[in-house]
């Protein structure tokens with residue numbers, strides 16, 4: 001495929017949105033056409049599914065939760081991401097399948113490799129060219145969120161221990177996929193993180 005697919009991963013409040021914005025501006029200055037998108041959400045159906053999976057009151061069975069994320073992903077990739085990549089554009093995406101492996105797999109009770117397989121089936125095997133992992137210790141992430149004073153979604157409301165498992169899972173994914181995943185210290189200053197992101201993404205553009 002002609003375009004470039006870059007995903008951003010990390011705990012809640014790890015700075016993904018800020019960094020995606022800065023990278024999008026830089027890419028546009030380089031004359032690239034950029035699509036900024038996210039999961040869950042990123043399509044009309046996706047926004048309906050996002051509302052269910054993040055804000056529905058009451059229990060959602062772990063496998064049902066994993067399948068809702070996978071359904072969102074399947075539709076989003078089919079409708080938004082693949083067409084953009086086929087047009088040769090750069091897609092910057094807030095969260096992708098590593099989120100499912102980390103949150104539904106390690107964070108919950110499901111087998112991470114099964115969760116990954118479900119996602120790959122949903123997307124017909126589409127993998128990112130580059131994944132930026134903004135690494136922030138779970139306690140710092142939770143403290144950042146608390147200072148934002150907004151309502152927690154279903155996953156954010158989980159205990160510290162859950163977020164620690166999510167972080168460990170992300171780091172394990174990075175270790176297993178060194179060519180795809182770059183780990184950047186998300187506690188560093190915004191412009192320092194941005195420089196590290198640029199270094200990796202400009203390599204991929206060459």
Ligand code: TYD
Pocket residue numbers: 011012013016038039040054069094095096097099100101103104153155156
């Ligand atoms: P989002 O609203 O994008 O928040 P943030 O700014 O923290 O990234 O994230 C939505 C939540 O959905 C987040 O807590 C992680 C969770 N999530 C999963 O559990 N599995 C997934 O596959 C995805 C894409 C997100």
